[in-house]
Amino acid sequence: MDNTLVHKTATGAIWATIDRFGNMALQFIVNLVLARLxxxxxxxxxxxxxxFIxxxxxIIDGGFGNALIQKKNPSQTDYSTIFYWNIGLSTVMYSLLYAFSPYIAIYFKMPILSDVLRAIGLILITTSIISIQTVRLRKQLAFKTIAITNLGSYITASGLAIYLAYIGWGVWSLVLLQITSGIMSIILYWLQTRWHPSLTFSTKTICSLFSFGGYLFAAGILQEVCKNLQGIIIGKKFSATQMGxxxxxxxxxxxxxxxxxxxxVQVMFPVYSSIQDDKQKLIAILSMNIRIISFLIFPLMGLLILIAEPLINALYGEIWLPCVPYFQILCIGGLFACLQNINFYAVAAVGRSRNLFLWSFYKWGFLLAALLIGINWGIYGLLWGMVLSSLNIYLINAYLAFRFVGISIIHQIINILINxxxxxxAFTLAWTINSYFNLHFIIISMIFTLxxxxxxxxxxxxxxxxxINLAKRLIK
Incomplete structure (x- = not known):
């Protein structure tokens, strides 16, 4: 990677990190407060x-966002066309949700869901209004603007949500959190970006971008359906409390x-796309990303499994302790889930979205089968089915990365097994010490980390x- 690309990537990584972790910290804190209210x-x-959302x-994005990022020199007509397409389609999708919301409420046997869905569905329109602004900023690696905008909108919305929860608005405080955040994002993005759509629309643009984005679109639908399918099953099979x-x-x-x-992934997809013709460079960067992610995330998942009960009690209170075993099982799946998109977007960057789409039928078919079989053993069986599916999806994406990018599956697995x-x-050592001395979970965390x-x-x-080298580069 040349020095200019290194600098832009490092700067983008800093602000993408600020955006992600800043919003994550805010959402985490707000969620803690709301969980107690x-x-x-x-x-x-x-x-x-x-x-449903x-x-x-x-469907609204249609894969066009990633297609615009992957395209080397999109025109003003390309951007304007997709902008109007998103606005029109979001209006159609919201109308459908509005019409079918009573039937969805009947399915879950919760009448309030009809009004809730009609309200929260408005975020489809707010998201579509800023879709091209975010695509252009991502393509330019202008993550500073994205970070400032996202943080500003969420801070405003979270303050309102906490106040509404405090005065007894219940679920509506969660609804207005998302709607207000969407409205503030529109205001801030349009104030900070100079791009405006032209009065032009090209069916040729739709067709050309759909040739790439269409497969990502279809794969994305399958992914979102299957990723959220357990919510429908739990909500229908069990109760709103267990769903909570x-x-x-x-x-x-x-x-x-x-x-x-x-x-x-957010930073590297544009980078992957820019070096898609240099396979050796792409393999080197992808390998490094896999090593860094597995080195950081695997111990984090292990630590969270170890301290799950005292951590959730401290954060959310005793009322939420029944979710501890759910969380521990999901963390096991997180060992593999953290690596899925790294391989996925490397394959997408070299223009193999059609292959990603075709293989998605197998990946999500496996998940559906795992959920339907696992549900026979209750909610825990369903969660373990999710873990097996997470491993399966990682292996499929790793195979596709080997086939179309050239990175060795064995090499990936060796790096992962080491971590x-x-x-x-480290888990065994910390657990053994804690079983003898029953230490505070912060001390156990320190022992594990060290x-x-x-x-x-x-x-x-x-x-x-x-x-360490990446951290030094980002600090500089």
Whole structure:
């Protein structure tokens, strides 16, 4: 990678990290406050509707966002066309959600869900209005503007949500959190970016971009349906309370297992696309990313499994302790989930979206089968089915990266197994010490972390030294 690209990538990584972790910290704090003001049923209601919003957003994007990023020199006509397309499609999708919301409420046997879905569905329109602004900024690696805008909008919305929860608005405080955040994002993005759509629309643009983005679009729909399918099953098969416990455990797991990988994916996809013709350079960068992510995320997942009960009690209170085993099982799946998108976007960057789409049928078919089989053993069986599916998806994406990028699957697995082994040793040591002395979870965390770092240094783990070098580069 040349010096200019290194500088832009490093700067982008800094601001993408600020954006991701700043928002993550804010969401985490706000969620802690709201969890003590609201009931599990309130979170469960939002969790039941997540699939409808997620799938609608994928349909609206249509894969065009990533297609514009992957395209080397998109024109003003390209941007304007997709802008108007997104606005029109978001209006259609919101109308459909509005019309079918009573039937969705009947399915879950919760009448309030009809009004909740009609309100929260407005974020489809707010997201579409800023879609091209965010695409252009990502393509330019202008993550500073994205970070400032996202943080500003969420700070404003969270203040309102906490106040509404405090005065007893219940689930509506969660609804207005998302709507207000969307409205503020529109205001801030349009104030900070100078791009405006032209009065032009090209069907040729739609067709050409869909040739790439269309497969990502279809794969994205399958991914969102299957990723949120467990919410529909839990909400229907069990109760809103159990859905609330699952939702809280899932959100905490996502924060921990996806935050660092998402920062890297967000920054590296434009970089992957810019060097898609240089396979050796692409393989080198992809390999380094896998080593860094597994080095950082694997011990984090192990530590969270170890201290899950005292951690959740300290953060959310005793009322949320039933979600502890849910969280621990999800963390096991997080070991593999954290690496899925790294391989996925490397394959997408070299223009193999069609192959990603075709293989997605197998990946998500496996998940559906795992969920349907696992549900026979209750909610825990369903969660273990998710873990097996997470491993399966990683292996498929690793195979596709080997086939189309050229990175060795064996090489990936060796790097991963090294970090799993170090995590297991540190986990066993910390667990043994705690079983004898029953220490505070902060002390146990320190013992675990120190043990892991000493082991990594002793075994000359590449991930350790690459993480240090990356941190130094970002600081400079």
């Amino acid at each position: 609201l009931m599990p049923d309130d979170f469960g209601a939002i969790g039941m509707l997540a699939i 997620a799938v609608s957003q994928v 416990y699952y939702s809280q455990a899932y959100k905490l797991d996502i924060v921990c297992s996806y935050s660092i990988p998402q920062v890297i 799993i082994a170090l995590t297991f040793i 043990s892991y770092l000493v082991l990594a240094y002793g075994f000359k783990n590449k991930g350790l030294f690459e993480s």
